[in-house]
Amino acid sequence: MVELYPWQHTQWAQLANRTQHPHAYLFHGPQGIGKHVLAQRLGQLLLCSNPQQHQPCGQCKSCLLLSAGSHPDFYAVQPEEADKAIRVDQIRALVDFVGTTAQLGGRKLVLLDPAEAMNTQAANALLKSLEEPSGDTVLLLVTHQLSSLLPTIRSRCVKQACRVPSPSEAVRWLQAQLPEVSKEDLAQLLSLARGFPLQAFRLHEQGAVQWQNLMLEELDKLRQGQQWPSAVADAWQAIPLLLIFDWFYQWTLLLVRQQITRSPCQTPNPLLRDYLYELTAQTECTQVLAFQDWLLQQRHAVQNRANLNRTLLLEALLVQWSDLISAG
Ligand SMILES: [Zn+2]
Known part of the structure; x- marks a missing residue:
């Protein structure tokens, strides 16, 4: 099961307690605050066949297949190379997946991140799936550039603004990840990353x-x-x-x-x-x-x-x- 970041628990509880879920969510917010993890966790919950108190159980067949990366009803889309576009043929394959029947008999789930990487053709191809959703499929889109998505895509998803950690939450988390780094360097990293802790961690790894x-x-x-x-x-x-x-x-x-x-x-x-x-x-x-x-x-x-x-x-x-x- 993916671990949430400390600043995500309240938002997670609200999401997980929903009795009904829309057929498409759009998680948005700045880069480096853990949007992908939040979407992933929701995906786990929606696929789990035996949720425990609104949490994925981590033990059912669905949970085990998902953590092994071989769930037949889960489909992830991302650029094939870092910083490249998501191409139209990738979205066509996604549309085909949406059209099939769930193999485990539950929901099907699509995780598309980062959504702004879709080129225009790809975004138009995705619209079809958003317009005629297949009843058992939930699409989870993630973006840090909400305004660069087609308005028609934005309007067909339920938007989830992901919570940004406070400065003290950001420092605390980064300190715990990088205990060997001095306070001055941590402050510098956070400043370079405009205060977003995961981005700061990535910047540290890159030097x-x-x-x-x-x-x-x-x-x-x-x-x-x-x-x-x-x-x-x-x-x-x-x-x-x-x-x-x-x-x-x-x-x-x-x-x-x-x-x-x-x-x-x-x-x-x-x-x-x-x-x-x-x-x-x-x-x-x-x-x-x-x-x-x-x-x-x-x-x-x-x-x-x-x-x-x-x-x-x-x-x-x-x-x-x-x-x-x-x-x-
Ligand atoms: Zn489960």
């Missing part, structure tokens, strides 16, 4: 604190004319593009705030604090805001998995960043 420091070192060299944009782009090869855009966006927010308040920003990374504080006097607010618009547009393209040339995009980013500093 994100080191990545951000590497970025800052290279940017400093760029500013002092010791490095070319193309060489910086090379040095950042391992860092996910989306993360780079996220960070630059966060930095522009901090820069604008500093320009208004004229005091150093609150960030747990001392390297970042010093770097941004130095930049405050060298940049101009209106230009930072214009750059922010450009960042958002590009981030959107990255997120939509558009066919982008990574090196060219990073060079464009770095050239604009440099212009911002020299123009200020």
